Amino acid sequence: TGGAYTSFWLPEDARNIKHILIAFEEIDSDEIMAMRADGDEAGADAMREEKLAEIKQQADEIVNMLDNGADFDELISEYSADAAGSEAFPAGYTVIPDSVSYVEDFVDAAYSLENIGDYVLAASDYGWHIVMYASDASVAQEDLDMFVDYIHENLTATAKEKKYEETMKAWTDEYAFEIDYEALAITAPDGTAEAAS
Numbered sequence: 001t002g003g004a005y006t007s008f009w010l011p012e013d014a015r016n017i018k019h020i021l022i023a024f025e026e027i028d029s030d031e032i033m034a035m036r037a038d039g040d041e042a043g044a045d046a047m048r049e050e051k052l053a054e055i056k057q058q059a060d061e062i063v064n065m066l067d068n069g070a071d072f073d074e075l076i077s078e079y080s081a082d083a084a085g086s087e088a089f090p091a092g093y094t095v096i097p098d099s100v101s102y103v104e105d106f107v108d109a110a111y112s113l114e115n116i117g118d119y120v121l122a123a124s125d126y127g128w129h130i131v132m133y134a135s136d137a138s139v140a141q142e143d144l145d146m147f148v149d150y151i152h153e154n155l156t157a158t159a160k161e162k163k164y165e166e167t168m169k170a171w172t173d174e175y176a177f178e179i180d181y182e183a184l185a186i187t188a189p190d191g192t193a194e195a196a197s
Contacts, residue, residue, distance in 0.1 A: 009139065010094070010096065010137050010138065010139055011096050011097065012097075013096075013097055013111075014094060014095070014096045014136070014137035014138075015092075015094070015095050015096075015110055015111075015133055015134075015135070015136060015137055016091045016092030016093070016094055016095075016134045016135045016136070016137050017092045017093050017094075017095045017106075017110045017131060017132065017133060017134060018072060018073070018076065018086060018092040018093075018131075018132045018134045019076075019080070019082065019086070019093070019106070019129045019130060019131045019132065020062055020072070020075055020076050020079055020080040020129070020130040021080050021081045021082040021126065021127060021128070021129055022055050022058050022059045022062070022079065022080075022081065022127050022128040022129075022130075023081035023082075023126055023127040024051045024055070024125075024126060024127045028047070028051050029125055029126050029127075031047065032044045032047050032048050032051075032125045033125055035047065036125070044125070048123070048125060051127070052123050052127070052128065055127060055128060056128070058079075058128075059121055059128035059130065060121075062075055062079055062130055063119075063121055063130060066119060066130070072119070072132055075130075081127070091134065091135065092132075092134035092135065094137045095107055095110045095111075095137075096137075097111065103124045103125065103126070105122055105123060105124035105125075105129070106122065106124055106129055106131065108122070109122030109129060109131040110131055110133065113131070113132075113133040114133075115133065116133050116134065116135055116136070117132070117133065118132070118133050119131060119132040119133070
């Protein structure tokens with residue numbers, strides 16, 4: 001989920017998407033989503049259209065700046081309500097087909113774009129998104145190698161621990177000795193009678 005899958009696998013047509021969010025007031029987004037949760041889709045849609053109209057001029061002005069050569073990243077910093085999130089993912093959000101990590105309107109907008117560098121104005125329950133197809137998403141071989149090493153280390157550690165436990169149990173059963181944890185002043189392991197008392 002989120003960015004975790006980008007460490008080791010990406011489906012075909014995964015994309016890095018940047019966006020400029022011209023957001024509703026948080027209270028308005030919350031009310032729209034509460035209506036949807038209560039099954040009032042008509043009410044939510046009506047309120048969304050009303051709020052979108054209130055901020056459409058600002059969204060159009062930013063699109064106009066882009067059309068006239070403004071830098072997308074600079075406009076994110078200056079105008080986007082999600083500037084902090086965009087800063088955390090400088091290459092863009094990794095979006096995959098039919099993703100459920102993002103709102104459907106955002107994903108639909110991301111896949112309506114044909115070429116890297118294309119952008120489109122799209123609406124969601126959060127406001128207007130100016131969505132740009134920044135690049136094709138990929139996994140670096142270095143990340144893949146690191147992940148394989150991580151899996152190998154974990155499997156090896158688990159196998160060693162299992163072998164140790166099996167060997168200790170076999171020795172304990174074979175020699176049938178009892179450990180006086182109290183006399184040795186050590187803590188009895190979980191699962192022993194001494195630990196339970």
